[in-house]
Ligand SMILES: [Fe+2]
């Protein structure tokens with residue numbers, strides 16, 4: 001059996017003071033706490049025809065497994081990142097993701113049912129959980145997956161005329177923005193510390209996750225088409241936002257850059273929406 005890692009600095013006597021903006025985010029996270037049991041009106045009826053219920057439930061099932069993975073990954077990171085300010089904000093994320101899991105369980109049961117994970121969602125999420133390095137894990141979860149999730153939520157929110165779903169997505173989206181902010185505020189400190197020989201590993205992981213991520217979004221295309229939701233347009237927005245987030249980071253050392261990736265999304269989008 002492998003012994004548990006003792007956190008660096010567990011017995012340090014000086015107060016942590018390296019990340020004041022993470023402390024602000026921690027305060028914001030505590031202020032924003034909401035109770036999904038009480039704040040969402042679960043008694044309201046869902047008025048959607050059966051084929052749209054299934055299509056929506058299939059996309060939300062992909063998201064649901066992402067929420068469960070995010071809960072596990074945030075918990076893993078609490079135990080493995082070296083800085084206390086980051087542990088505190090990630091501990092809030094654990095509670096937030098636990099609520100998202102609960103909210104999607106209730107929504108999916110009311111809507112239709114929980115469908116099995118898609119092939120690529122399973123590959124991506126298991127690899128993120130299995131990765132030990134906290135820096136790589138945070139790149140994959142906070143910079144890639146959380147950003148894609150944000151834009152998928154927004155696309156669903158804008159195109160689905162169903163009040164209960166909109167209400168769940170609104171509450172969840174409020175938290176998810178804080179999770180990409182963790183990447184902006186903390187990831188540079190982890191990237192700076194990566195030894196040069198680890199950068200090749202980090203690049204390889206990003207190539208793998210990007211491939212799986214594209215596959216995961218593509219898995220959702222047939223159902224999104226039924227709902228009139230353009231996931232390729234959401235992908236373009238996520239890509240622009242990815243570069244906006246990177247521009248706010250003090251270093252992008254070790255982060256993968258794929259020039260012309262918007263063209264790849266275009267091609268996939270044409271496949272997904274033959275009428276475009
Ligand atoms: Fe979440």
Ligand SMILES: [Fe+2]
Pocket residue numbers: 070097146175176179
């Ligand atoms: Fe999240």
